[in-house]
Amino acid sequence: MSETSAIRNDWTLDEVWALARLPFNDLLFRAHTIHRQHFDPNAVQVSTLVSVKTGGCPEDCAYCPQSVHYDTGVDAGHMMDSAEVLERARAARAGGATRFCMGAAWRSPKPRQVEQFAGLIREVSALGLETCATLGMLSEPQARQLKDAGLDYYNHNLDTSERHYPQVISTRSYRDRLETLQHVRNAGLKVCCGGIIGLGEELRDRVELLHTLATLPAHPDSVPINQLVQVEGTPLSGTAAVDPLDFVRVIALARILMPASHVRLSAGRTDMSDEMQALCFFAGANSLFFGERLLTTPNPAADRDQLLLDRLGLRPEPLAAGGH
Ligand code: SAM
Ligand code: DTB
Numbered sequence: 001m002s003e004t005s006a007i008r009n010d011w012t013l014d015e016v017w018a019l020a021r022l023p024f025n026d027l028l029f030r031a032h033t034i035h036r037q038h039f040d041p042n043a044v045q046v047s048t049l050v051s052v053k054t055g056g057c058p059e060d061c062a063y064c065p066q067s068v069h070y071d072t073g074v075d076a077g078h079m080m081d082s083a084e085v086l087e088r089a090r091a092a093r094a095g096g097a098t099r100f101c102m103g104a105a106w107r108s109p110k111p112r113q114v115e116q117f118a119g120l121i122r123e124v125s126a127l128g129l130e131t132c133a134t135l136g137m138l139s140e141p142q143a144r145q146l147k148d149a150g151l152d153y154y155n156h157n158l159d160t161s162e163r164h165y166p167q168v169i170s171t172r173s174y175r176d177r178l179e180t181l182q183h184v185r186n187a188g189l190k191v192c193c194g195g196i197i198g199l200g201e202e203l204r205d206r207v208e209l210l211h212t213l214a215t216l217p218a219h220p221d222s223v224p225i226n227q228l229v230q231v232e233g234t235p236l237s238g239t240a241a242v243d244p245l246d247f248v249r250v251i252a253l254a255r256i257l258m259p260a261s262h263v264r265l266s267a268g269r270t271d272m273s274d275e276m277q278a279l280c281f282f283a284g285a286n287s288l289f290f291g292e293r294l295l296t297t298p299n300p301a302a303d304r305d306q307l308l309l310d311r312l313g314l315r316p317e318p319l320a321a322g323g324h
């Protein structure tokens, strides 16, 4: 098999399988070589997350502490007021983040909620930060409204393979997700789309998820690879832990298949050793969430992450020239 690091959207499932079966060293060498062709290997893009509207979500995603279907101790909250969101955005910027990601536990936003977010996006953009939002399913007009407000990225994950998906979520379909991604792309927003490892899926599901991502009409600009954060009360709490080396393989595959996309070592880092994270960065991860909280669950403390980046000689990636 020969492949170059050209951007391809025509990967076959067999090609992805062939990569997935490579010995670990061959896979990592190939991924790292491709990584260096497209990125500074010592730079990581830094994002900070804030949950603007937490809990009470009508969807039944079996991994999620914010679903009303599960008793996890996460209660439905009100929408955070804009002064607090801005305070967090300023703190994120001071901490070195270049992208500020705002989440809401919705199936899809109502017209008034899109307006409220458009206001937040204008204010956060004015701070010189890239903006990202993750608000559930979006229609194309809604995506355009957010784009007009200055939104840079929209996060909407496929989560797993189409085959495994019904084991995880019943309240919205895989097709619904693909449609939202199309609406977001059509509106000219950058796409942030990835998945979760550790949902009880097989290797086949990881291969199929990556194949689906890499054969979208355009590769997502950012590909978050989350490791399941197990939350008591969710149906997936107690699922077998992921083999760290298998997780590194997923990062390497994402890097090879989507050479120019930022691959984010996303949720689950509190359960990862420094050495595992170092291998992920070598395999092609070049983005992370910085700050002590993801949406409702903990993330490594800022000083701990800073120490890790220092030990690895990694530095935050500056905003692209011309800002966003
Ligand atoms: N409610 C919106 C939606 O799902 O479309 C946006 C917020 S939702 C929390 C964003 C993503 O976070 C999910 O698609 C899922 O991939 C990820 N996520 C949620 N809970 C997680 C968990 N326990 N572990 C890892 N990732 C998780
Ligand atoms: C993504 O892929 N991971 C982030 C972000 N996109 C929105 C969310 C992780 C959530 C982890 C569980 C929690 O903190 O509630």
Ligand code: SF4
Pocket (backbone or CB within 6 Å): 057, 058, 059, 060, 061, 064, 065, 066, 067, 104, 105, 106, 107, 136
């Ligand atoms: Fe709701 Fe999003 Fe959680 Fe699913 S992942 S239950 S849609 S907040």
